[in-house]
Amino acid sequence: MKGIPTESMPREKLLNQGPQSLTDAELLAIFLRTGTQGMNVLELADYLLKDCGSLRQLFAASCDEFCQHRGLGEATYVQLQAVIEMTQRYLSETLKRGDALTSPEQTKLYLSSRLRDRQREAFYVLFLDNQHRVIKDEILFEGTIDSASVYPREVVKRSLEHNAAALILAHNHPSGVAEPSQSDRRITRRLCDALALVDISILDHFVIGDGEVVSFAERGWL
Known part of the structure; x- marks a missing residue:
């Protein structure tokens, strides 16, 4: 050069x-x-x-x-995919050391890396113990390009199976617009009510858009 x-x-x-x-x-x-x-x-x-x-x-x-x-070429593509996967695993390990709440920006970054580029809407859950350490994270529901059916009974069931004390929820908007819909707010309220019956709380619900992440907790909705 x-x-x-x-x-x-x-x-x-x-x-x-x-x-x-x-x-x-x-x-x-x-x-x-x-x-x-x-x-x-x-x-x-x-x-x-x-x-x-x-x-x-x-x-x-x-x-x-x-x-x-x-x-x-193909060799460069393979190297790049390995780098991307290592980045996601690094972020995942960071959360699993207990940083899900002490580092909200790291949580947003991790969730964005997992959900932002998905072509269909996916509903993602971080299951936390009573010290807010991550027990498990998984996609519970996946829908069409503009909606996902979320069943409170299934969320309660999986939470009890993991012996979770609290949850962090997230889902993506394939449209790229992170602003939560009224439907998003309704299902979050239904989940809060259902989980409260078994003493499990929802700490936050993140909506992942294209370059923006909206937090229900930061909006005062939880």
């Missing part, structure tokens, strides 16, 4: 200033490591981001879609 000062190279910049100082193109360049004919790695990274639209769209591409882009 002729003409670029050494301290401005992505690798050196990360070491000196931290990963948060890098642009999307610089982060992608570190991952790619090498350019292609006629393009250095930074030029290739910038080209790919413009061609795909964003890092998120690049990450969400299927193997066939990914390999259609210049400079990318």
Whole structure:
């Protein structure tokens, strides 16, 4: 990368200033490591981001879609999927150490990584013990592109099976709009009432959109 000062190279910049100082193109360049004919790695990274639209769209591409882009192949796709999976597992382990409540932003980040890009609406539950540590997390219901049927009896049943003392709920809006609907608020109230009968509380309900996460607790709805 002729003409670029050494301290401005992505690798050196990360070491000196931290990963948060890098642009999307610089982060992608570190991952790619090498350019292609006629393009250095930074030029290739910038080209790919413009061609795909964003890092998120690049990450969400299927193997066939990914390999259609210049400079990318199956081996790079496999490496990227491994990185994405490691990130999700890291976030999951962070929650399972008991950070679900002490780090609400980490919880939002984890839930967003799990639900944001799903094409159908999914209803997700974090089952917590009496110290608010995560016992189990799972998708209980999955619906069409715009709705999911949520059955309070099933939520109560699974909560008792896991011996949960509290829950954190989440679901995605495939439309990308995170604003909760009246239906979302009604089912949350029904779940609160049903779970209260067996002394299980709902600590929060997150609605995952495209780049935004809405918290029922922060809105004062719980």
